[in-house]
Amino acid sequence: MRSNPISEYQACLYAAPCLALAIWGAILHRYTLRGDFIVLGHAIGFTAIYYALSASASALSNIALKTSAEIGIVYTLTLILITLAHRLSPWHPLASYPGPPLARTTSLWLTYISYTGKRYLILDALHARYGPFLRVGPNTLSINSPNAVPIYVCAEKSEMYRLPGHYDASGLFFKQDKPDLERRTVQLLKTLEERQSRTKDGFVEMSEPMYHWAHDFTGDMVFGGCNKYELMKNGDKRSIVGTGKRAMAMMDSLGQSPWLLDILWHLPFTARMRRHGDHAIEMMHKRVEAVDLPGYRDLASYLIDGGVSGLDLDADAVVAIVGGSDNTSITVTFAMYFLLATPEFYLRLRKELDAAFPDPAVPLSLNKLAELGFLDGVINETLRLASPYFNPRVIGRGGSVVDGRYIPEGTVVALAAHSQQVSPDNFYPSPQEFLPDRWLPDGLGPETKTNKAMLASFSYGAHSCIGKVLAYHQMRLALARLLLAFDFELQKGFDVAGFRSGILNMRTMFLEKELYVRVTRRPGVDLDALTEAVA
């Protein structure tokens, strides 16, 4: 009987992938590899093996496919087994850190809990069980301690921040002067009324017009006269808000397994996100070509003057719109929710605003708004309860010591921001309750603890939010304008507790239950006159 010609070589053919793996592993494990490049590399490698086998002898051609597939399977299984063994072994650098077994083996666990939107609650429960250091991925730690804050000063952003598809671009992102915040905010008041008039029951969903307000304003700020959004006027037919939010949620959940994000980015379901990006890039290109500058310095003018490259301008165009509009608008929506759920605070804020602006028919001074203690208390308390971010950083050379524990270099770490923001060690009494007075000088009485440094909403260090000052201006102005112009009423039977427990966080927020309100103009408010006054 004629022997299979390949069988003589089979042992070394199967041993070869394992050897190749050992060499590749040794060379590459210190580098961060893009998932799409790895898939491409493997596809090319195994196609090459197939053609090499087919070409080496005509007798081999009919079994070349089977043999190269077997090599592929042996290679992949070996890779998986070695990786799992390493991650679960006592020799792994993070072996001494406790955490759910699945989290130790694959980053997909963190991807999954991020995707649920309830990562902040899941991590809070796990920290209560395992302590302040929690292994949430093969190479990732969540740290629930105020002493973790310095990592944001010394450590770089993790791979979660890599924009898929933008190979050589890095984003510089934000600087602004005075785009038209007042005008857009007064337009928001009219939009709320107009959309409410189109509803059957007279109650309007609050978050959507807020998103449209923030997009229109951010569009002005980034692209000046080349902003084409006008979502308050025209609605959002292209689903710009939803697409931007889905892209951010994808980065936040799949980005916990960056290799997977690289691969999925090339699949058809991201086409809408790419179109969203292209639309922003188109506006940026128009802005670069435009000779007429707006009456203020928009973001583009700083970037163009600064000689930022075309690739970086493209990256900034995409991210600027989403980053600059999403948090601010949803925080104002949440603030309205907390105020309407606790009418005594709603009335107190309105009283403070009425006293500060007896004539609201003129532009409101941002400096005067910044002096209103209760207004800032409302904003800070909203941020404390409803900005549960998870911002990963990579420990740099030589490792770091946090709370007396050594964390090896290359480990991804993040502060468990929500747990710190509702910890009685930092905010006391009643840390789960909305109590804006805790931010005022007298607090909630002599026992009050308000550890302002542990409000992590804008993060810390070199990559903390550079839009923080502007964000406060936006939120103060929007809340002031809303309360000075309207009486608000919640829809009958509104599920106050359900709304709060239905807040999902994937860097951006999603709402399981929406906030429906009825707005009624307060006596003497003339929106047309106001529109003219701030034009």
Ligand code: HEM
């Ligand atoms: C309530 C509103 C806002 C909140 C809660 C917020 C929160 C944050 C947080 C937590 C980060 C750090 C993200 C990370 O490390 O992963 C960040 C970064 C950033 N934010 Fe904001 N932000 C807000 C509004 C804004 C606005 C209005 C702008 C635009 C002017 C802006 C521009 C930026 C930029 C450019 C960065 C990146 C900074 C860097 O990486 O160097 N943000 N923001």
